[in-house]
Amino acid sequence: MIRKLKSGEYRLYSRKKDPATGKRRNLGTFGTREAAEKHERAVQYFKRHH
Numbered sequence: 001m002i003r004k005l006k007s008g009e010y011r012l013y014s015r016k017k018d019p020a021t022g023k024r025r026n027l028g029t030f031g032t033r034e035a036a037e038k039h040e041r042a043v044q045y046f047k048r049h050h
Contacts, residue, residue, distance in 0.1 A: 002036045005029070010036040012043070 001013045001024065010033050013024035027043060030036040 002033065002040065004033075012036045012040055 001015055002010050003013060004010055009029050009031055011029045012027040014027055015024075017023060018025045028036070028039055030039065
């Protein structure tokens, strides 16, 4: 899940809320939406292959 920040950057959040905090986990901040989407795909890949 990608959100645009006021600074113009994009931040990738986990899809589910973290049970420890009740918030979504921040999985990284990126300068462009493409970079954030690329990383999101990488995260999904590692979830299934590790």
